[in-house]
Amino acid sequence: MNRYDKAGPTSFALGTQATFYLLESASKEARKVYISPKQNRDETYGRLVSLCKEKRVPVIENNERIFRDLSGKDNVMVIGEFEKTERALNPKGNHVLLVNPSNAGNLGTILRSLVGFGLSDIALITPCVDPFDPKVVRASMGALFHLRLRRYASFDAYAADAGKRSYYPFMLQAQDFLPEAKQETPYTLIFGNEATGLPESFLGIGHPLKIPQTSLIDSLNLDNAVAIALYEFQKETMR
């Protein structure tokens, strides 16, 4: 049985697109590429096999079982196995910091938004969802492979590593609204857990901000809040 092992050294990118991203952007971490016996020997197949050869990544074409075990009902034809690797963040870059995120789909979507808005660094405060879970990789559509990601046990541990920068915790209790934020770089946008938000103590860190919203909802979805904040901070530099 080929199960994803949270404690093991490798994880899996399910799907052709995600595997291409792995080979193109993180080939040092790629260990093996599995191609289903059912995959057509078409042009995509040819490109994939030659990219594996170029990057010296072994191709396995006779392991039908791994597709049943890992991809369930989904029609996956290619799986990339990769080493789970945390990397040092760029102290001069802009970051997103998620405190105790718990949902794999949300995290994957957030990774995709980071890449979409030109950021390269994300930090997570534990306990949190396993960022290398195949569900996260899947929801990120391979964006994980464009990012430096690192877990920390506390905000202080992160801050000691992150270099001089401006912090923007997103909290409903903040006084200042996002559209009026004085934007300084490098910055870290900070978000709390899906259900509980950030601890009150973050009101004393940097420049707490809130996204204008009615009182008819408790809060925006976490990945929506991150996307809005990234949009507001990056929109001027994206063109």
Next chain:
Amino acid sequence: MNRYDKAGPTSFALGTQATFYLLESASKEARKVYISPKQNRDETYGRLVSLCKEKRVPVIENNERIFRDLSGKDNVMVIGEFEKTERALNPKGNHVLLVNPSNAGNLGTILRSLVGFGLSDIALITPCVDPFDPKVVRASMGALFHLRLRRYASFDAYAADAGKRSYYPFMLQAQDFLPEAKQETPYTLIFGNEATGLPESFLGIGHPLKIPQTSLIDSLNLDNAVAIALYEFQKETMR
């Protein structure tokens, strides 16, 4: 077996919070409220029962089976049964129009964002996911009950109903960027299917816009794109 019937006249709001929203904001559509025999007879229970009495909605307390059938593993103690009702949109209000949305979770999150940014009207072009599916209601956290929602067979059918307004289709092929959009009201923000986006023909409608983003991702998640657009169009009027 109490299954949700897509063709039937009623659907279900799973959970205490969503049922309160149903009773508070759409009590005319509420048919029954089921309370689990396992629910504590606490203060929330008291408020719920008295609200049902005030709104003349029958309370059923001995149907344990409906909780097993409808809520699966989730720990749901209250279910509100409601009539699926489409309502005429406000021709003077701002709208969101989704063309062929296919994902229940995305649609629910989008309904929540609409309410969060002060909109009251949403139109869907069929074919699309069933907006009354309990999964949508759940993901919307009851926001559905704050909205007027209507399905149309085509954009033209919608436009004939929607009154004079400005259209903003969101498309990667658009020339103009969202941050520079000249915002006119009332407006309709238009988004395509999660996988395929809007048909090219929408380039000829109103003022097509794109959200600035890198070419490293195919596109933002649909519900993220809607949240960003609503934020940009509503941020000035939200305070």
